[in-house]
Amino acid sequence: MIRIIAVKLLQAVPVILIISILAFLLLSLLPGDPAVIIAGEQASPAAIAHVREQLGLDRPYVEQIAIWLFNLAHGNFGASLILNQSVLSAVGERLPVTLSLAALSLSFTIPTGVFLGSLAACYRRRWIDAAVMTIALLGVSVPAFWVAILGVVLFSVRLGWVPSSGFVPLSKGIGPWFASMVLPALILSLFQIGFLARMTRAAMLDVLSQDYIRTARAKGMSEWQTVGKHALRNALIMIITTAGILLSAAIGGSVIIEQVFALPGIGRMVVQAIMARDYPLVQGTMLILGFAFVIINLFADVLYSLADPRVRHE
């Protein structure tokens, strides 16, 4: 197990390096002179020259990359132009919001999606299957902003169960935090449940047609044991993969939910940064999200080897 983690960590090194260089290249891919863009259209030539020097843009390319990587290695991700703080602290402030949103929504999604997908597979081509797949299709196809607005109208305005927007950190107590997060998390999980249920159904249908399922039945195992133990254990690989994708997507892409519920998360910040052409912030966020995805994948790889002895013994 430790060997697998070590190997995967080593494999992650070049990936992180490539992500870092790509993030750097973002600046040079911009149309025009980055120094002009950063300093602003109306800036004086002296100010532009100052920015250029500050960012090291007057130096040779290779040297720029080397400096960029050197800074990264020392935890210096640059400073935001609009927020008056370092990229690292800007991201660090908002990451917990996004992470708790992603974690809470996945904690709804994984049990529900796996259960619904397995149920549909077991009752394939019957009305339960049709019902689950219809719900799943609705989940993936109904736009999140529409459900979000409906949710706010119903649960916040009409029923008054939860606040309509805003974020309460976990440090202010688990109850208020949960109240501020439950609705956005549920709405985010609608899409996720639809996606995971479909993937689980496909994986379970494949597994349920395998010979060893027939063996389990021939041994006198109950349907519950056959599906819950023999089949689900084999479908786990697919479920882990899908959950990893969903987690990555939730961290990088909950922009609309964060916007509707005024949650100060990463997605919202990136949109603001892009609108304001705050390139160091975009760059730094891209980089940190890239690292996050690498870690999620590493985690998924470890889970694979726990789920499947054939992976473990490779």
Added chain:
Amino acid sequence: MAEPLLSIRNLQVQFRAEAGWVTAVDDVSLEVGERDCVGIVGESGSGKSVTALSILKLHDPATTRMPCGTIQYQGADLLRAGGAALRRIRGGEIAMIFQDPMSSLNPVLTIADQIGETLRRHQGLTEAAARKRVVELLALVRISDAARRADDYPHRLSGGMRQRVMIAMAIACRPRLLIADEPTTALDVTVQAQVLELLRELRRELGMSVILITHDLGVIAEFAERVVVMYAGRVVEQAPVDDLFRRPVHPYTMGLIDAVPKLDGDAARLTMIPGRIPGPQEDIPGCRFNPRCALAQASCRVAPPSMLALNALQSARCPPRVAALGAQHG
């Protein structure tokens, strides 16, 4: 013969196809006595595995139906049994091993877990007691270093070892009937002989009845006491094994026996049955073998023949041959 252990009567099995239901097995009747060993032989597509799977109702209920027939086991009709009663019989009273030991074991569970859960299920053993019994069972099926092997996963074992594990799993609860569906087909020839020998010994030690399904007449000759020959979803002949080889009645059985290579003969004597086995959706009037049969008469193309007894032990689904042989022996 006393009350048979298992008695299949007029079994019909149909599968769902695009154009409605097709009949894969029709009018199959056979009996298995206590400590009996019945071989079912036929080409692929003859319905022998379909028949075997019906005994434990292992077909997918969404795509399979058994509109007529009964399978009597200890006074109950297995085809009408459901839920708990059926699960008590599966693995406990009647166990089954399958053709492909590579895919028949669950890849993510240990050997000990897969054999042990049968023991926990049917005999209510605790985890520890089940494990101890698993090691004994592995030793019984001649797996060396059984205690260590118990904790292995299937992908660490060879094909022959996996089939031994399947056998250990099947005999774990001392079933009264073992159904072995082509148990040696996927194995190397030398391993085949070992597995057959193991099955023979276990049958004697445990006193269980066996249904052995195979396409290999050599295996039948070595192992079975009585033989059921199937062709295109129907039983075409039933006989004690010696009688079948000495005096096959049905032309299909004769063809099968002629198609077995003989060590004393020359290669030119090796014959084959012309044509191919019809699919279940093909409509053949009369006897389903008649297009391939050298002895076919006009009457063979009219009405589907029924099983006719030549004597108390041997019967065949071929009226002309039964009549001819019956006259000969008077």
